Amino acid sequence: MNEKRTPLKKTELEAIAAKYTTPFHLYDEKAIRENARAFHKAFSWGHGFKNHYAVKACPNPTILKILHEEGMGVDCSSLPELVLAEKVGFRGEEIVFSSNDTPPEEFIEANRLGAVINLDDIGHIETLEKSAGISEMISFRYNPGDTRTGNVLIGLPQEAKYGVTRDQVIEAFRIMQAKGAKRFGLHTMVASNELKNSYFVETARMLFELVVKIKRESGVCIELINMGGGIGIPYRPDDRAVDLNEISAGMQKLYKKIIISEGLDPIKIVFECGRIITGPYGYLVSRVRQVARKYKDYVGLDSCMANLMRPSLYGAYHHITVPGKENWPASHIYDVTGSLCENSDKFAINRPLPEIEPGDLVVIHDTGAHGHAMGFNYNGKLRSAELLLGEDGAVKLIRRAENIDDYFSTIRFPDAPVIV
Numbered sequence: 001m002n003e004k005r006t007p008l009k010k011t012e013l014e015a016i017a018a019k020y021t022t023p024f025h026l027y028d029e030k031a032i033r034e035n036a037r038a039f040h041k042a043f044s045w046g047h048g049f050k051n052h053y054a055v056k057a058c059p060n061p062t063i064l065k066i067l068h069e070e071g072m073g074v075d076c077s078s079l080p081e082l083v084l085a086e087k088v089g090f091r092g093e094e095i096v097f098s099s100n101d102t103p104p105e106e107f108i109e110a111n112r113l114g115a116v117i118n119l120d121d122i123g124h125i126e127t128l129e130k131s132a133g134i135s136e137m138i139s140f141r142y143n144p145g146d147t148r149t150g151n152v153l154i155g156l157p158q159e160a161k162y163g164v165t166r167d168q169v170i171e172a173f174r175i176m177q178a179k180g181a182k183r184f185g186l187h188t189m190v191a192s193n194e195l196k197n198s199y200f201v202e203t204a205r206m207l208f209e210l211v212v213k214i215k216r217e218s219g220v221c222i223e224l225i226n227m228g229g230g231i232g233i234p235y236r237p238d239d240r241a242v243d244l245n246e247i248s249a250g251m252q253k254l255y256k257k258i259i260i261s262e263g264l265d266p267i268k269i270v271f272e273c274g275r276i277i278t279g280p281y282g283y284l285v286s287r288v289r290q291v292a293r294k295y296k297d298y299v300g301l302d303s304c305m306a307n308l309m310r311p312s313l314y315g316a317y318h319h320i321t322v323p324g325k326e327n328w329p330a331s332h333i334y335d336v337t338g339s340l341c342e343n344s345d346k347f348a349i350n351r352p353l354p355e356i357e358p359g360d361l362v363v364i365h366d367t368g369a370h371g372h373a374m375g376f377n378y379n380g381k382l383r384s385a386e387l388l389l390g391e392d393g394a395v396k397l398i399r400r401a402e403n404i405d406d407y408f409s410t411i412r413f414p415d416a417p418v419i420v
């Protein structure tokens with residue numbers, strides 16, 4: 001059982017709401033830093049171990065800077081993410097570029113930054129060669145096909161659009177070596193929000209065995225193994241968090257058995273996790289606009305799926321608490337909804353909660369990754385502010401809320417002068 005608490009009491013949240021208005025995402029700096037340290041510590045046996053934080057999970061420069069200070073790199077998958085990483089101060093191989101269906105200009109930018117380029121497709125070799133040129137260091141994303149099962153969020157590997165296949169992977173490294181690449185990495189990402197420890201140990205086994213096979217069949221020595229992201233978090237109070245120490249110990253055992261015994265040590269091991277790094281330390285704070293009684297009882301919030309899309313998109317569970325009513329019995333069953341004209345705009349369905357009244361604050365938990373970042377403007381909805389609860393207890397605005405001028409900023413009205 002993991003208790004879902006907020007780092008602040010109702011009175012403190014009300015004070016923040018009075019200053020910044022609701023809704024807002026609030027991130028807990030102290031918890032993020034402690035968690036980042038614990039993550040690195042768990043794998044400290046690994047040669048050059050580092051997590052490359054998946055920028056897409058929370059592309060806010062303040063959050064990225066905190067993680068950089070804690071020794072993390074970044075995983076980028078688009079030009080704007082590369083630019084953001086550079087602006088925050090990430091350099092060279094602190095940056096991994098893991099994209100798919102990639103345009104040439106993104107390879108050029110990744111190459112300019114000296115990032116580790118992780119190719120998703122064997123056809124990208126040509127795109128890379130013609131745009132950025134063959135880099136000294138190259139990595140491939142491996143898709144194991146039907147030898148592994150994925151999970152609900154990411155689907156079966158053989159149905160996934162990502163990565164080079166088992167038949168292609170050796171050839172891919174051979175080609176790159178023939179073209180002059182000197183240093184090689186191997187990457188995979190086969191799960192999303194996975195909570196089973198053994199899954200990640202098995203991923204390590206798969207990659208370690210593949211490294212041996214690549215060496216034997218092509219002579220290519222892999223120096224970097226990227227285990228991808230996808231470590232899950234306990235969104236539900238009765239979910240069990242992964243045990244990083246158990247995953248790490250399992251990996252270390254296999255590293256000795258497979259890599260060291262083949263004389264392939266040292267190989268650098270990295271992850272590119274987003275969710276487990278910041279997910280549990282973000283909160284979407286909203287205010288109740290209305291409580292409506294129809295065929296069911298609805299709690300209508302001042303946020304909507306533009307602020308947090310996961311429940312509507314994947315039916316994902318996010319825990320909800322009502323500040324000040326933490327100890328009230330969960331005596332009422334509500335659908336907790338947003339204001340978007342889509343019936344899927346629900347944060348929770350048939351959720352037992354304390355009796356709720358208009359004006360109550362509501363906290364939606366675990367929004368620190370894949371939360372604000374997935375927002376959009378459909379239905380004229382505007383994205384909220386992001387706030388940081390600093391280590392010193394002070395609250396800082398780290399992204400303002402969108403306003404109506406932002407909404408209109410990209411539009412050219414029909415009678416406007418044509419700008420050439």
Ligand SMILES: *Cc1c(COP(=O)(O)O)cnc(C)c1O
Pocket residue numbers: 054056057075098189192193228229230231272273274275276369
């Ligand atoms: C989304 C993504 C990640 C991060 O996934 P998490 O579930 O946040 O850990 C890492 N790598 C790639 C290639 C991704 O697409």
